[in-house]
Amino acid sequence: MARPRTFDEERALDAAVWAFWVKGYEATSTQDLCSATGLGRSSIYNTFSSKRELFTRALARYMDVMTAGQVAVLEQVERSAMERLRALFDVVIDGEFERRVEGRSVGCLTVNTTVEIAGRDPEIAELLARDLERRLASFRGVIEAGQRAGEISTARDADSLAPFINAVIGGMRVSAQGGADRAVLESVADTALVALSGVGSPSRVD
Amino acid sequence: MARPRTFDEERALDAAVWAFWVKGYEATSTQDLCSATGLGRSSIYNTFSSKRELFTRALARYMDVMTAGQVAVLEQVERSAMERLRALFDVVIDGEFERRVEGRSVGCLTVNTTVEIAGRDPEIAELLARDLERRLASFRGVIEAGQRAGEISTARDADSLAPFINAVIGGMRVSAQGGADRAVLESVADTALVALSGVGSPSRVD
DNA sequence: CGCGTTTTAGATAGATCAGTACAGAAACCG
DNA sequence: CGGTTTCTGTACTGATCTATCTAAAACGCG
Numbered sequence: 001m002a003r004p005r006t007f008d009e010e011r012a013l014d015a016a017v018w019a020f021w022v023k024g025y026e027a028t029s030t031q032d033l034c035s036a037t038g039l040g041r042s043s044i045y046n047t048f049s050s051k052r053e054l055f056t057r058a059l060a061r062y063m064d065v066m067t068a069g070q071v072a073v074l075e076q077v078e079r080s081a082m083e084r085l086r087a088l089f090d091v092v093i094d095g096e097f098e099r100r101v102e103g104r105s106v107g108c109l110t111v112n113t114t115v116e117i118a119g120r121d122p123e124i125a126e127l128l129a130r131d132l133e134r135r136l137a138s139f140r141g142v143i144e145a146g147q148r149a150g151e152i153s154t155a156r157d158a159d160s161l162a163p164f165i166n167a168v169i170g171g172m173r174v175s176a177q178g179g180a181d182r183a184v185l186e187s188v189a190d191t192a193l194v195a196l197s198g199v200g201s202p203s204r205v206d
Numbered sequence: 207m208a209r210p211r212t213f214d215e216e217r218a219l220d221a222a223v224w225a226f227w228v229k230g231y232e233a234t235s236t237q238d239l240c241s242a243t244g245l246g247r248s249s250i251y252n253t254f255s256s257k258r259e260l261f262t263r264a265l266a267r268y269m270d271v272m273t274a275g276q277v278a279v280l281e282q283v284e285r286s287a288m289e290r291l292r293a294l295f296d297v298v299i300d301g302e303f304e305r306r307v308e309g310r311s312v313g314c315l316t317v318n319t320t321v322e323i324a325g326r327d328p329e330i331a332e333l334l335a336r337d338l339e340r341r342l343a344s345f346r347g348v349i350e351a352g353q354r355a356g357e358i359s360t361a362r363d364a365d366s367l368a369p370f371i372n373a374v375i376g377g378m379r380v381s382a383q384g385g386a387d388r389a390v391l392e393s394v395a396d397t398a399l400v401a402l403s404g405v406g407s408p409s410r411v412d
Numbered sequence: 413c414g415c416g417t418t419t420t421a422g423a424t425a426g427a428t429c430a431g432t433a434c435a436g437a438a439a440c441c442g
Numbered sequence: 443c444g445g446t447t448t449c450t451g452t453a454c455t456g457a458t459c460t461a462t463c464t465a466a467a468a469c470g471c472g
Contacts, residue, residue, distance in 0.1 A: 002438085003447070041432090041451085115318050116321065118383055125310075129384070167394045170377040208419075209467075211418090211419070237458085
């Protein structure tokens with residue numbers, strides 16, 4: 001029983017998430033993390049052990065929050081499957097245009113981490129894989145519902161279509177980081193939905 | 207006049223491309239570049255001025271080679287537009303499974319660079335943007351040909367569909383880095399082609 | 413065979429990196 | 443209010459980073 005912390009661990013973690021999100025793992029120094037969180041080095045190392053450990057906690061927190069948000073959108077049973085998928089894409093697109101630094105999207109920490117370090121760090125790759133599976137399961141659920149309701153083509157099963165949705169979202173995030181504007185991303189989303197419905201005309205309502 | 211170089215500049219550049227491709231810009235040290243190229247520090251700095259300069263030259267070379275390869279596939283006029291697009295996807299997928307380190311794809315240097323540094327380096331972002339425009343132009347050409355031939359839906363114009371193809375390819379590369387197997391990537395490609403044709407059934411011939 | 417020029421190798425510079433040591437401040441309990 | 447424990451700011455460590463400096467080596471040419 002002694003002196004309590006003067007900072008909130010979750011707030012510090014959120015600040016670290018943002019720092020890693022914007023600059024990536026390698027380019028973010030421990031000094032950057034001190035500045036971002038407002039903590040001293042001692043507090044950071046006392047609380048999070050190492051830069052890598054802090055990163056894995058930040059990544060885990062990011063994935064929890066973001067994936068939970070996406071899953072929540074996909075579980076709005078009062079909407080049709082197609083509406084839910086469109087809502088998912090809208091959430092993704094809105095995110096890309098809300099979270100920008102110097103006029104450019106910071107993308108998605110999951111995608112950024114997959115690209116930057118999944119290939120060299122099996123433990124982080126495993127964290128990413130678990131999150132991916134969670135998202136794919138959610139995608140599959142909506143797709144199956146859409147197929148039962150006749151909204152989504154049954155030419156391909158949900159196991160095949162879920163990775164397609166995931167790939168399109170990842171591609172949209174990379175495109176946003178590359179400078180794509182909103183109309184382009186919306187068009188990509190529309191086209192992807194066409195592929196799912198299996199009919200030749202998009203159905204976005206403006 | 208004076209002492210000639212004992213190394214080939216392009217070979218050194220290719221080695222640097224691979225080093226940056228595998229580890230990314232930040233994580234690749236100048237020592238890594240010396241090891242990869244077989245050159246001493248003096249030779250590298252004498253020839254390429256700085257790490258960043260070497261990176262921009264490596265990236266430019268990568269983009270030249272890769273984009274030229276993709277454009278060549280898309281300009282095989284003896285094949286139909288859909289066949290050319292399928293061939294493009296096949297080239298992408300084959301690449302993801304040919305270029306691996308420790309069982310994982312190294313992805314695409316263009317995508318990796320967009321994610322890692324486009325947001326913080328306008329000059330590199332500009333290089334990437336120019337390469338993107340070159341690829342999009344090639345995509346548009348094939349799409350328009352496909353639309354004239356009745357293979358590709360005219361519900362959306364080529365300006366809209368080209369970024370879709372780009373996004374799907376980017377998403378496939380990220381998926382590959384995340385551990386997706388070949389069947390998954392082929393399925394994603396098939397589904398994307400369905401979206402272009404605007405009909406409900408894929409046409410892969412095994 | 414030197415002379416001028418360029419490349420090369422290796423040592424070095426100075427900054428920055430992740431991480432630690434330590435001392436004192438702050439808060440709780442009795 | 444004293445003892446104890448935890449926290450926190452600062453100084454520091456050794457490694458590594460990018461980049462440069464120095465001097466020897468290697469070539470073409472007169």
